[in-house]
Amino acid sequence: MAASKKIVILGGSYGGVSAAHYLLKHAIPYLPEKASYQVVIVSTASHAFCRPACPRAMISDEMFTQEKLFVSIPKSFEQYAKESFRFVHGTATELDHTSRTVTISLADGDTERLDFYALVIATGASTASPLLSLNGDVDFLRKNWTEFRKALATAKTIVVGGGGPAGVECAGELGEYLNGRAGWFSSKLANPKVSVTIVNAGSKLLPALRPSLANKAEQYLAKVGVTVVKNARITSVSPQGAGTDSVASKATVTLENGKTLDADIYIPATGTKPNTGFVNEELLGSDGRVDTNASTLRVDKAGPRVYAVGDVASYARPAVHLILNAIPVLCANIKRDLLLDSGKEKGSTGEDRTFEEDTRETQMVPIGKSKGVGAAMGYQLPSFMVWLIKGRDYWLWTVGRLWSGKQWAKES
Ligand SMILES: Cc1cc2nc3c(=O)[nH]c(=O)nc-3n(C[C@H](O)[C@H](O)[C@H](O)COP(=O)(O)OP(=O)(O)OC[C@H]3O[C@@H](n4cnc5c(N)ncnc54)[C@H](O)[C@@H]3O)c2cc1C
Incomplete structure (x- = not known):
């Protein structure tokens, strides 16, 4: 039949x-x-x-x-x-x-x-950055990864737009990969080789998690040389298409308060579009x-x-x-x-x-290869568990x- x-x-x-x-x-x-x-x-x-x-x-x-x-x-x-x-x-x-x-x-x-x-x-749903999902076929993703990796080799400043899980994870991974991690007794990495900044519109990172976990995330980010700018909505990025059409383009990011940030690489991690x-x-x-x-x-x-x-x-x-x-x-x-x-x-x-x-509050956010914050079914998870469940291999x-x-x- x-x-x-x-x-x-x-x-x-x-x-x-x-x-x-x-x-x-x-x-x-x-x-x-x-x-x-x-x-x-x-x-x-x-x-x-x-x-x-x-x-x-x-x-x-x-x-x-x-x-x-x-x-x-x-x-x-x-x-x-x-x-x-x-x-x-x-x-x-x-x-x-x-x-x-x-x-x-x-x-x-x-x-x-x-x-x-x-x-x-x-x-x-697609991400604004073509680095973060299959917005097209595999070849399209790989082409963007290749361009990004080339730019990464010489980048001195990276700006990540958005302090949700994708933004925090990207900044954490890049911070650790490029700068390493501060020692046990230092609360932040002094003089990171590459400046990595998260620009977040809200007053706290990771809106789906409780404030204490968002604060913990900030502390872990500081350990890999990531700076967080809060209450700062991005109003424009120039040239147009930086971070979206071209992942390796230098960019100037303008904030609602008129301040600007220059970046060798800009990664918009500001949500998805169905x-x-x-x-x-x-x-x-x-x-x-x-x-x-x-x-x-x-x-x-x-x-x-x-x-x-x-x-x-x-x-x-x-x-x-x-x-x-x-x-x-x-x-x-x-x-x-x-x-x-x-x-x-x-x-x-x-x-x-x-x-x-x-x-119930459920989200896990690795910050580099050994740390992370998260909760599952309403219960806060220790960093070790976030690493064990998600951070080891995402x-x-x-x-x-x-x-x-x-x-x-x-x-x-
Ligand atoms: C960076 C990042 C990290 C994430 N981390 C987590 C996490 O840790 N835990 C978690 O629970 N969730 C996470 N998410 C969310 C999770 O990835 C999504 O919930 C999940 O991928 C959604 O699956 P989906 O099947 O709905 O569609 P998608 O994964 O978005 O896939 C859609 C598929 O449809 C295809 N497609 C698109 N348009 C068309 C079309 N017109 N015709 C035919 N095919 C089409 C695409 O090629 C793709 O294969 C993350 C998302 C991102 C972006």
Whole structure:
């Protein structure tokens, strides 16, 4: 039987790859006429990538085993029956949710229109700095890392915009790599070789963590020669495109109070922008994310069997552990919708599963290779634990199971 019912998943990262494995393992095999379904991942990037590792990985390829950092998506799905899965290397450029088609600009230059039977939008979010995520394909990221590394070799001043976790991690990694770490008895590194400055709009770093942890982070940053400027909103950067279009460009950063900072390298770490350029505005919330039912993960306004998960969706704040909590709920509801559409009685499929965001203070922020601050499920973690869980390899120890699907071996 030809696979005529396409379950199209847009985006090949934490949300998209996990949903595809879960559906192939725990939904498709239990549907009547299972051979009529095909899971299709469409992704701009051919590889899944441990994105949280960027603050350290951008410095040098020596930091991580590259084969663990970037994992081929099609290879990860060779374990399933050939007809049940397809990988499309391309970018969704237009979603017509009324006629239920999505237009893809393929990596080889062609265009394809895909009819979908069910759709999962998992296109995530891009960072202003192309150093910090797969804003394009792997080659694009690598090209930016190469330019950045060249500039790093001679840089004397680096300005990092934003004092959230990405900004603090970037500054901490760069500070330690370029300047080393102050001794046990010194509270700060005297005369750092390279001046690294975080410019933060708010009065405290790391808004998701309690003030005592933000203060601790500042102390650790001082030990690797990083200065923090607070209550300082960046109003402009010149030349335009410094840090965004060109990662190696010198820049002058102007603050709200009129002061300016000159930098050999400027890294904007000021938040992310959801990848929703291809989605009709009527499906978006005011923050630009896909307006997603926070309980069922359906995109109610888009018609039947349309869902969103991950950073692109509005149901929760952007974090990997929340995506992992959402996947079983999302996939159970997809399975239920597919069973109902195949003619199963409502009584036999059970109720919708519901998602509830865990809002407890949870965030880990390494500061260089041996220190860090953080909390998990509302409990403060000692620096050693932050190092052990995240700082050693920025979660690389966890992603092998995710990309291979082993994480989802059991239905949960
Ligand atoms: C520097 C940094 C550090 C972080 N550290 C942590 C951390 O320690 N812990 C944590 O929980 N979270 C962390 N996060 C957040 C975490 O990375 C995200 O929550 C996670 O990556 C979101 O996964 P996702 O699947 O939603 O999308 P993304 O990871 O954003 O991936 C989106 C995918 O969709 C593809 N894509 C984009 N547009 C299209 C399109 N139009 N068509 C087809 N494909 C498309 C992209 O190529 C990409 O593969 C960090 C984020 C950053 C930037």
